[in-house]
Amino acid sequence: MNPQRLHVEYPNSKLNADWVVGFVDGEGCFHIGINKNAGVKLGYQVLPELTVVQHQRDLQLLHQLRTFMKCGVVRRNHEDRFCWRVRKLNNLSEIILPFFEKHPLRSKKNVDFHKFAKVIRLMQKGEHLNPDGFQKILKIAASMNRQQSRDIRIKI
DSSP: OBTTBTTOOOOOSOOOHHHHHHHHHHHEEEEEEEEEOTTSTTSEEEEEEEEEEEEGGGHHHHHHHHHHHTOOEEEEEETTEEEEEEOOHHHIIIIIHHHHHHSOOSSTHHHHHHHHHHHHHHHHTTGGGSHHHHHHHHHHHHTSTTOOOOOOOOOO
């Protein structure tokens, strides 16, 4: 039991798919980061990630989520916040995408998930390494997470 939430029990370590879907629906974020990096072919790196952030009092939930999904890391995010984060392309493509395709998110976050999945599949084909594919990814990323689709071009 959590002393700040006296009437709330933690789920046991055997989470189920419906709980995970609801938790990620409410607390998760599918994000495509684009970072300048002189060490890569086009000068920009594409960094897809799934992140779930919680206050330290609910750190146990992030560890249970990591155990359930069998991937990702739990790290301090900021001050008293922690996150479960999945960035490894193989884990995203082989664990995260199949899970949320089999167990769809129920909120509008499902729209971002499908955009996220499209980027992961483009990256698996190496599209992030050529200018046209990179621009496709950039356009998808710019339309995610409550941003209106914008025509953002990075000269490479």
